[in-house]
Amino acid sequence: MASRRRMLLKVIILGDSGVGKTSLMNQYVNKKFSNQYKATIGADFLTKEVQIDDRLFTLQIWDTAGQERFQSLGVAFYRGADCCVLVYDVNVTKSFERLNSWREEFLIQASPSDPENFPFVVLGNKIDVDGGNSRTVSEKKAKAWCASKGNIPYFETSAKEGFNVEAAFECIARNAIKNEPEEEIYLPDTIDVGGAGRQQRSSGCEC
Amino acid sequence: MADAPAAGGCSPQQDYPTIDPTSFDVVICGTGLPESVLAAACAAAGKSVLHIDPNPFYGSLFSSLPFPSLPSFLSPSPSPSSASSSSSAAAVDLRRRSMYTEVETTGEAPEPSRRFTVDLVGPRVLYCADEAVDLLIRSGGSHHVEFKSVEGGTLLYWEGGLYPVPDSRKAIFKDTTLQLTEKNLLFRFFKLVQSHIAADAAAAGEGEGEASGKLPDEYLDLPFVEFLKQQRLSPKMRAVVLYAIGMADYDQDGVDSCDGLLSTREAVKTIALYSSSIGRFANAEGAFIYPMYGHGELPQAFCRCAAVKGALYVLRMPATSLLVDEDKKRYVGIRLASGQDIMCQQLIVDPSYEIPSLDMPCTTPVSNSPRKVARGICIISSSVKRDSSNVLVVFPPKSLEEEQVTAVRVLQLSSNLAVCPPGMFMAYLSTPCTDAFTGKKCISKAIDALFTTKASDDLEGHSETTSENNTEGVKPTLLWSCVYLQEITQGTSGTALSCPMPDQNLDYRSILESTKKLFSDICPNEEFLPRNSAPKYADDDSDSSEITR
Numbered sequence: 001m002a003s004r005r006r007m008l009l010k011v012i013i014l015g016d017s018g019v020g021k022t023s024l025m026n027q028y029v030n031k032k033f034s035n036q037y038k039a040t041i042g043a044d045f046l047t048k049e050v051q052i053d054d055r056l057f058t059l060q061i062w063d064t065a066g067q068e069r070f071q072s073l074g075v076a077f078y079r080g081a082d083c084c085v086l087v088y089d090v091n092v093t094k095s096f097e098r099l100n101s102w103r104e105e106f107l108i109q110a111s112p113s114d115p116e117n118f119p120f121v122v123l124g125n126k127i128d129v130d131g132g133n134s135r136t137v138s139e140k141k142a143k144a145w146c147a148s149k150g151n152i153p154y155f156e157t158s159a160k161e162g163f164n165v166e167a168a169f170e171c172i173a174r175n176a177i178k179n180e181p182e183e184e185i186y187l188p189d190t191i192d193v194g195g196a197g198r199q200q201r202s203s204g205c206e207c
Numbered sequence: 208m209a210d211a212p213a214a215g216g217c218s219p220q221q222d223y224p225t226i227d228p229t230s231f232d233v234v235i236c237g238t239g240l241p242e243s244v245l246a247a248a249c250a251a252a253g254k255s256v257l258h259i260d261p262n263p264f265y266g267s268l269f270s271s272l273p274f275p276s277l278p279s280f281l282s283p284s285p286s287p288s289s290a291s292s293s294s295s296a297a298a299v300d301l302r303r304r305s306m307y308t309e310v311e312t313t314g315e316a317p318e319p320s321r322r323f324t325v326d327l328v329g330p331r332v333l334y335c336a337d338e339a340v341d342l343l344i345r346s347g348g349s350h351h352v353e354f355k356s357v358e359g360g361t362l363l364y365w366e367g368g369l370y371p372v373p374d375s376r377k378a379i380f381k382d383t384t385l386q387l388t389e390k391n392l393l394f395r396f397f398k399l400v401q402s403h404i405a406a407d408a409a410a411a412g413e414g415e416g417e418a419s420g421k422l423p424d425e426y427l428d429l430p431f432v433e434f435l436k437q438q439r440l441s442p443k444m445r446a447v448v449l450y451a452i453g454m455a456d457y458d459q460d461g462v463d464s465c466d467g468l469l470s471t472r473e474a475v476k477t478i479a480l481y482s483s484s485i486g487r488f489a490n491a492e493g494a495f496i497y498p499m500y501g502h503g504e505l506p507q508a509f510c511r512c513a514a515v516k517g518a519l520y521v522l523r524m525p526a527t528s529l530l531v532d533e534d535k536k537r538y539v540g541i542r543l544a545s546g547q548d549i550m551c552q553q554l555i556v557d558p559s560y561e562i563p564s565l566d567m568p569c570t571t572p573v574s575n576s577p578r579k580v581a582r583g584i585c586i587i588s589s590s591v592k593r594d595s596s597n598v599l600v601v602f603p604p605k606s607l608e609e610e611q612v613t614a615v616r617v618l619q620l621s622s623n624l625a626v627c628p629p630g631m632f633m634a635y636l637s638t639p640c641t642d643a644f645t646g647k648k649c650i651s652k653a654i655d656a657l658f659t660t661k662a663s664d665d666l667e668g669h670s671e672t673t674s675e676n677n678t679e680g681v682k683p684t685l686l687w688s689c690v691y692l693q694e695i696t697q698g699t700s701g702t703a704l705s706c707p708m709p710d711q712n713l714d715y716r717s718i719l720e721s722t723k724k725l726f727s728d729i730c731p732n733e734e735f736l737p738r739n740s741a742p743k744y745a746d747d748d749s750d751s752s753e754i755t756r
Contacts, residue, residue: 044347044515065514070224072520074265076351076507079500190499191356191491193340194349 009176010080012062014102015087016095017069020125023159024087025061028169033160050173059173071105078110083119083176088137090124090156096137096145103149112179119175120152123168128158223545226521230550231257233729234541236526237557239267240502240715241706241722243509244736245555247346248726250516252733257549258510258518261525264503265510266327267557268306268709271501271626274316274323277584281307281691298528298542299563306559306694306708309643314660314687317586317631324501324626325584328709329635330618331502332357332495332599335484339505339715340496345736347515348508354496355624359595361493363451364602364656365443369591372451372601374494375485389441396438396448404479422475431474432459450603450614453477454713456639458604458612497597497618500625529554529563529703537702553729554703558696562703578695580711581646583636587619587658587683590632596621599713600657607652610645613638615653616713632683634658639711643692650690658685697721700728 013021026032029046045062062081067073084106088095103120112118124142127135139156146152153175155168232254235242243265246258264270272280283305317323333339333354343349361372373379379393402420410421426434431453435445449455453474457467484494498504514520530540530548540550556562592598600617607615615638622629636653640646659682699705707721726735 044350044511065511066517067511067514067520069519070226070521070524072522074507074510076265076500076504077511191354191488191496192349193335193354193488193496194344194347 007056008058008060009082009173010060010062011083011085011172011176012064012078012081012106013085013087014064014068014106016089016092016098016102017066019087019089019092019095020159021087022063024123024125024157024165024168025063027159027162027165029061031162033162035160048169050170052170052173052177057173057177059169059176073105073109075109078106081106081110081112082179083121083172084110085121085123085172086152087123087125088142089126090137090142091126091129091134093136096124096142099145116150119179120149121168121172121175122146122152122154124154124156125159127156128161128163223524223543223547224521225545225547226257226519226543226549228255229547231255231519232551233257233553233555234259234549234551235555236260236541236560237267237706238262238265238506238510238522239269239557239706239709240506240509241718241725242267242555242557243506243513244342244719244722245706245726245729246513246518247348247509247516248733248736249729250513250518251346251736252730254730256513256518257521257551258513259521259524259526259543261523261544263523265507265522266503267506268559269328269502269506271324271326271503274320274325277325277689278310278312280327281310281689297533298530300528301526301541301556301563302561303559304561308692308694309647310689310691311647312687312689314586314685317686319628322628323586323631323633324503325633326502326626326635328502329582329584329633330599330616330637330713331635331709331715332497332618332713334480334494334714335487335491335496336480337484337714337716338719342719342736343505343508345738346509346512348505348512351508351511352504353499354491355499355597356490356492357495357497357597357599357618358492359590359592359598359619361451361599361601362592363443363447364600364606364653365446367656369600370443370447371592372447374452374481385444389444392439392441393444396435396440396444399438400475400478401482403475404482407479422471427470427472427475429471430459431455431469431471434471446603446606448478449474451599451601452481454614454616456614456711461604461612495599497620497624526556526560555725555729556703556705558705558708560705562699562701562705578711579640579643579646580693580695581638581640581643581650581690582693583634583650583654583688583690585634585636585654585658585685585689586627586687587632587634587685588630589681589683590621591617591619591634591657591683596623602653602656607649607656611649611652613640613649615649617653617657618713631686637711640692646692647690654685654688654690658683660685700725704728 013025015021023033025046029048045060048059050057050059064073086099086102088099099122107115122142124137143154146154153171155164157164157168159165233249233256235246235256235258238258238260246256250256260267343352361374362369363372373382379390403422406420432445432449435448440448449459449469453469454477455469459469481494510520525544526541527544528542529538530542532539538554540548541554542548590596591600598619602615604611604614615636617634617636620626620633622631627633636650638646638649661684695708695710697707704725706725707718710717723735
């Protein structure tokens with residue numbers, strides 16, 4: 001039973017508006033980047049099949065759909081996440097400073113069973129901007145913060161150039177797998193009325 | 208919560224963000240289910256939508272609250288009379304009213320209290336085949352909520368005991384309490400209704416269709432109770448069909464209850480929904496499903512759909528007044544607690560806001576005596592039905608006492624829905640009423656009939672043993688309860704729309720019906736949440752990735 005749920009990994013991406021959450025997702029899943037910024041419209045979640053150590057998983061990556069702009073993500077968004085990705089813009093100090101409140105918000109809302117060991121991954125994005133000259137948050141500073149929060153894995157990325165995105169998401173997937181499933185409340189008999197939601201279809205559900 | 212002292216307009220404005228842009232097609236206040244469905248529908252129809260809520264959470268009057276938040280929600284401290292930020296001629300103050308009265312709580316809050324999630328709309332379920340489910344699928348909201356079955360089925364309280372309602376051929380067959388003639392009559396009745404439903408569905412599909420099997424109009428126009436008598440169903444079977452399947456609220460045998468008299472036409476529709484619900488989802492047992500984590504998940508699912516379609520969301524943002532045009536004929540915007548004015552074509556507010564009437568012709572149907580519903584919330588130590596987690600119980604009229612004119616419905620939920628810790632159960636009760644005394648008496652009697660209270664501590668020692676061999680005779684122990692009254696208002700239209708309240712029904716059909724009507728007022732030429740409105744990358748051809756099937 002447990003293996004059924006573990007096929008599907010829910011990943012949520014948090015961080016201030018405009019740090020590149022959607023771009024990172026798009027670069028990873030679709031290998032595409034658009035310079036045109038629009039506050040996220042149209043993306044619910046993206047999925048990608050990943051193979052980790054000969055096992056296949058479906059990574060379901062949830063975007064904030066703009067609801068992060070005024071800190072208005074509902075508790076339902078956070079539920080059942082297997083890994084939480086915190087993103088900031090290395091050129092915007094404020095977005096780095098806000099990582100702590102995003103992390104706390106996640107822990108309060110998702111209330112994972114083992115908050116100390118819940119997998120986070122931090123991404124410092126937009127390192128390509130201005131050849132790195134407009135950078136205001138140093139790698140050292142970011143790594144120090146990650147270390148202080150229980151050694152959160154840290155990646156510097158450029159969604160625009162696709163730099164380090166693949167590696168970051170592989171780490172995200174590996175960490176999500178390690179996240180022990182919470183109580184088996186999802187199983188075995190939750191009814192997914194849409195037929196293909198966050199849960200793998202159980203056998204014989206097609207009716 | 209922003210309990211700003213009413214000290215002359217100096218509210219902590221620095222806490223409120225500034226919203227950009229400052230003009231929208233639609234502004235919605237409150238994130239109850241109707242408002243959230245409207246937000247999703249308007250966004251899907253291409254409208255720009257600003258959706259705000261004064262609370263830090265979604266759901267308004269349709270929320271599921273963590274247990275510790277319930278008391279302050281039911282009995283809010285009087286809101287500071289909206290610190291009139293220079294109430295100009297072009298704005299009228301917006302006031303909130305409390306919909307809840309007569310709140311009465313007993314027992315100690317169980318620990319850990321945060322693990323209990325309390326519905327404000329209970330008892331409520333979805334039929335597997337009802338419109339709420341279809342809307343979730345159509346909008347893409349079904350990705351955000353999962354359900355479990357009310358797998359214990361329905362129990363009818365009859366002659367002091369709980370009787371499992373035979374709602375299928377198999378159940379009737381297996382029932383050991385019925386006599387053979389009773390079974391035959393019930394079989395025949397269901398067959399008659401089923402063939403009507405089949406004929407009706409066929410006719411609807413083809414315009415003109417097979418009329419054979421259809422019940423003649425003279426039957427359909429009959430009060431359902433008369434039809435059941437004609438079918439020679441026994442009083443107990445009539446109670447089953449009227450109250451436990453037809454979900455009638457009022458005594459159908461009462462002489463003076465013309466109001467709540469269920470017609471055969473209406474009842475047959477409900478039975479059709481009931482039977483099409485059974486088996487709709489392979490892993491659902493019975494006709495009813497309940498959302499994991501409580502009903503508050505549903506508004507969130509629709510808000511998420513709206514956000515994906517571009518609606519802007521701002522929680523913790525109260526509205527203080529409505530903006531009026533020069534002639535004071537129309538509402539043209541809203542003033543936020545931040546002092547910011549937002550202009551809009553259409554305003555929608557949740558029913559806890561009182562819309563001040565303007566000098567315009569009022570399209571609001573004013574009902575002089577608001578309907579009420581008495582609700583109860585209980586935490587109990589074991590299940591009312593052995594080996595069942597989630598169960599519906601119906602007390603037909605007169606089953607609790609001779610004067611009881613309304614049915615009382617009880618929904619028991621278990622920890623498998625993540626609404627309480629293992630070993631505990633939540634039970635929700637409701638009954639429509641006109642006055643507090645009658646309504647609350649009904650709820651209390653139902654609570655007494657189902658549960659026992661362990662008033663004194665010296666009984667504690669026995670609790671271990673009794674809960675372990677919980678045989679049929681042992682009633683669950685009531686640990687905590689809250690009984691209160693809630694007003695019911697209808698959705699109203701005008702230049703500011705007011706959405707419907709959670710009603711006394713077991714499902715959302717009537718609320719969604721009014722919501723649809725409100726939508727057609729706003730977008731007369733648009734389809735209500737069209738089938739293809741499930742989110743996908745619609746705006747960018749290069750991004751046409753497969754997200755949903």
